[in-house]
Amino acid sequence: MHPFGVPIGVWINAFLTLCILSFLYKDNPFFRFAESLFAGMSLGYYIGIVTENTLRPNLFRPLAQNFWGNVLLLIPMALGIMLYFRYIPSVAWLARIALAVYIGYYVGVYLMQKLHGDILFQSRDTIVSLRAGGVDTLWNIIVMVGVFSVLIYFYFSAEHKGALGKVSKLGIYFLMISFGASFGYTIMARISLLMGRFSFLVNTWLRPIISS
C-alpha cells in the first residue's frame, strides 16, 4: 500500500510524529492518543525484548536443551519468582531475599568502579605538572584550583565561613561555568534530534508526496 506514492509505514510514522509535536502547542486528544499508544506499545516491546534477548537464550533454551547441565539456572529463576512472594503475606519476607541478592551484587560491582575508576583515576589526574611551561602551567593551576574548590564546596563537616566559605564560593563559580558550558554544548545535540525528525518529515514523507 502506497497512498500518494509513500509506504503506509511512513504515513503512520509521520502521523505519530505530528501527534507528539502537537503537545508543544498544548495537550490535545491527538497527543493523548499517541502518548497512550506509546506507553502500551513500548511496554509490549520490552516484554518481547526481555523474552527474546534474555529469558529465551539465557534461561529457557539452556534448560530445554540440557536440563541437568544447566540446573543451576534454577537459582536465578527461583529468585525471580520469589519477587512475587511479596503478595502472599505468609512468605512475603522471601521477596526480600531476591532483592537483597540483586542489590548486594550490583552495590559491590559499582563500589569498585567508583573507588577504582573514579576516585583513584581522577585523583591521579589532578596531580598536574607545575612545570609544564608557560601558559600551560597557569592552566594546570586553574584545573587544580577548580578540583580543590569544588571538593571543598562538597565538604559537609564545617560551616562554610571565612576562608573555607571563600574557597567554596569559588567552587560554586567553577560549577556554574561547568553547567553553563555543558548546557551550551548540549543544545547542539538536541537540535540534531529535531533535525532528524524534520528531515524525515520533509525528505521522506512530504517530498515524495509533492513529486508524485
Place this chain on the structure above:
Amino acid sequence: MDIQKLLYIDRRIIYLLVAIGALIPIIRPIGLPVVPTAPVKGLFNKIDTLGPDDAVMISFDYGPSSEPELNPMAAAILRHLFIRKVRVLVVAIFPLGGVSMAIQQLERVSQEFDLQYGVDYVNLGYKDGGQAPMKAMGVSIHDVFPADVDGRPTDEMSLIQQVVNYDDIDVVISLATGVIGEWWANLINAQFGVDVAVGCTAVSAPKYYAYLRSGQMIGLLGGLKGASEYEKLLIDRYPEARELYGKPEEAKKSAITGMDVQSIVHVIIIAFIIFGNTMYFALRRSQRR
C-alpha cells in the same frame, strides 16, 4: 509597562521560531564553514598513521535515538579507516539497537570500497553483559565472539585469527550514548592499555573531557560538530573522500549540512537570551525610577 509581558513571552513563540530555523536549511542547505578542533584531530591523526598491518575496533554503543549525531560520525570514521586500508572489527555492546546501527553503517560504507569480509573487516555483532564481554576481549576476542553477526564461525576468518585480543588492536573507538563510552575509557584503557577514542552525543561530551585530559582517551568527537570536523579533515586530506561527500544524497546526510541547521537555531537561541537580558535590565531600570 509592556516590558513585563515581553519578559514572560509565551514559550510557544520560542518553539515556533526554533521550528522555522530548523526547517529552512533542511529544505534548502546553506553551507557555512567548519574549523577542526584538537580532540577531533587527536583521533584523525592517530588513524592517519595506521595502515594495512593495523587493526581498529569500533564499538557501536548507541541506538536509534542518537542516530542523527552518531551516524555521520560512524560513516566518516569508517571511510577514513577503509581509505587507509586499516582492518576493522565492529562490535556492539549497547543492548537497544547498537547492532542494527552497526549493520546499517557498515553496509552503507563498505560497498563504497573494495573490501573482503573476514579479511579487511568483520561485524561481530552484539554481546550481552556490558562490561563482561568488554573485559573478556582482553584475553580473547574469539572466545567472546565465536560467531559473527550472521552466525558465521569467526575462527575461519583470517582477521580474527590474527587479532587475538586488545594487544593486536591499535585503537578502540566507541560510538556511545550514555555510560558505555566511559567504560571503554576507564575500564578497558585502564586495564589493558589500549588506546581509546570516543565519539559521543554532544550531551555526554563535557563529561568525557575529563577522560580526554587524563589521557584515558586519545580523541573525542562531540556530537554533530565533532562529526562535521572529522568530515572536513577527511575531505581536505583525501580526494576520494571529497568525491564521496560530493554526491547529493550523501551531502544531505552529512554532518556538515547538519551544522547549517545548528548554526541557525543557535543564533535564534542566543538572540532570545540577549533579548531576555535586555528586557530584564530595562525592567529593572524602570522599576528603580
Place this chain on the structure above:
Amino acid sequence: MRRTLPLFLTFVVGMFPIFAFFVPHRAVSDLNQQLDTWLVIVAAFALPLGVVNLVGSNITKIKRKQKGWPYSIVLLAGLSVMAFYGIMGGEQGFHPKFQYMFVNMVSPLQATMFSLLAFYVASAAYRAFRARNIEATVLLAAAIIVMLGRIPFGDMLTGGRMTPLSEWIMTKPNAAAQRGIIIGAALGAASMQIRVILGIERTYLGKGQE
C-alpha cells in the same frame, strides 16, 4: 532470621564482586560472570510486576468509565498487540510484525519525544540565562561562549577566537569542576554502598510485616 537473612545475603553477595576485583583466579572470575548473567535473569522476572499494575489500573479505569477511559483501551490494545508479537518470535529472532511496529511506531515516538528537547532547551535557556547575580552571569557567559564556539558563526564574528576559547572552557575549568563532582559523587556513592553492604542502610528492603 527474616530480618537478618536478607542483610546477611546482601553482605555476602556484595562482598563477592569486591573480592573478584582483586582476585584474578579463574574460579572466582567464572563465578562472578555467572552471577552477572543470573541477575539479568532475575531482573527480567520483575517486568510482570509492573505490567500487572498497569493493566489492572487501566482495566479499572475502563470499568468505572473514568475520565479519559477510551485512551486506556488504546494503551491496552498497543500493549497486547506488541507483547503478543514480541513473544511470538521464533528461533530466527523477532516476528516481522514486531519489527515493523517497532520501526514505524515505537521508534518514531521515541525519537520525536526526544526531539522535543530542542524546544525545551531553547525555552529553558531563554528563562534561566539572565544576569540576575554573579553566579547566574557566570553561567550565562560560559553558555554563550560555548554556544558560539559550537557554530561557524562565532568564529566569523571574532576572527577564529571563539572555537579555541570554548574548547579552553570545556577542557580547563569545566573539566576541573566535572572532576570535582565525579570524585565527590563517587565518595558519596561509595559510602552509601558500604552502608548497604554492611546493612546500615536498609530502607530499600522495607521492614515488611513480621
Place this chain on the structure above:
Amino acid sequence: MRLWYAFIMIVVCFNVWFGSDALAVEIEDFAAQDTPSDGGQSIDLRWVATGRGKVFILRSTARDSAFSVVGEALASDGAYTDFGVEEGVNYYYRLGWMSGGDTLQTHTVGPAVAKSNWFRKYRSNALVTTALMFFLVITFVNRAKKGHPLYIRRIAGLSSIDEAVGRATEMGKKILYIPGILSLSEIQTIASLSILKHIAKLTAIYGTDIEVPNKDPLVFSAARETVREAYLEAGKPDQYREEMVTYLTYDQFAYAASVTAKMVREKPATNFLIGSFFAESLILAETGQAVGAIQIAGTADIPQLPFFVTACDYTLLGEELFAASAYLSHEPVLLGSIKAQDVMKAIIMVVVGIGIVTYALGSEFIKNLLLTR
C-alpha cells in the same frame, strides 16, 4: 659476465640491506614464566636482544621436540605474552629468527606453567583505598552510635523539601515524586527511596496527596513498600492507597511522555526529581516548570545537572544527593558515614597536594602510586 657480476652485487646488497637486522640479532637472558596477577590465561616471555628484526615464538609441550611457531614479535620488544596456553600444562619455549636463509633458534627454556593467581598486585592501591573507605565508614558510624557529637553543616536544599511539601499542602494539590529511571542496581535509586520515605512521612502527617510514577518494576515494588511503611510509621496507615505508587512503562521516553502528560493534566504543586536521570531530565523539568510547580531535583548523573539547575528551584548536586538521604533519615549513625566521606575527601586532597608538589620537584612516586589498571 658484467651483467652477472652486477646481479650478484645487487643480491649481496639486498642481503646486507634487508638481512642485516636479522643477522645481527642476538638473544640473551631468555626466560618464560607465568603471567603474574592473572587468571591463568597466559605465559610471559622475556629476553634481551641486540639488533633488530623479527623473532618467532616457538612452543612445545616437550623439552626437545615438536616445537611449532605460535607467534612473532620484534626482537627489540624484548617481551611477548602467549595467550594460547592451557592452565596447568608444562610448556617449553624457544625463540627463532631468520639469518641469511637459515633459521636460528635459542636454547629451550621452561617448563613454564600458566597458573591462576590469587591477587592482582597492580591493584594494591585500590585495595588500600577500599579498606580505608570501609574503615572510615565503620569507625565514624561506631562513633556516632556511641553518641559522639558529629557536626554536619546544614545542607542547603533540605529545608526546601519541607517548604515544598508545605506548599502542596496549602494549595491542596498533589506532589509528584519521580525516583529516576534506573533500577535498584543503581545506588542513586536507593538514595532516592530513602528520601522518598522522608517525604512520604511528611505527606502522611499533613494529609497531602502524593504520587510516585515508576519506570522500573523493581523500583516500583520497592517504592510501594517504602511509601506504605512511611504511612505506617507516621501513624496514618489508613490514608495509604495503592494508587500512590504506580507503574507506567519501561521505555525512557514513553515514561517521559506519560509523566509530562500527568503534569499538564493534574498540575501538581510540587515535583521531586530525585535519582538517576538521562535525556528525559529536561523534558520532565521544563514541563514541570511550565505548569508552575515547585521543583526539587537531585542526581549524580553529571550530564543532567545543568538542566536541573536551570529548570528547577533547587538541585541536590552529586554528593549532596547521598548526603541528603543520610541526613534526612535523622539517624545519627548515617551522619557518621557523611563524616567518613569528608575525611576521605581531606585525605584525597592531601595526597593530591603532596603529589603535585613532589611532581613539581621531579618525583612521580605519588602519581605512580595512584596508577589504575
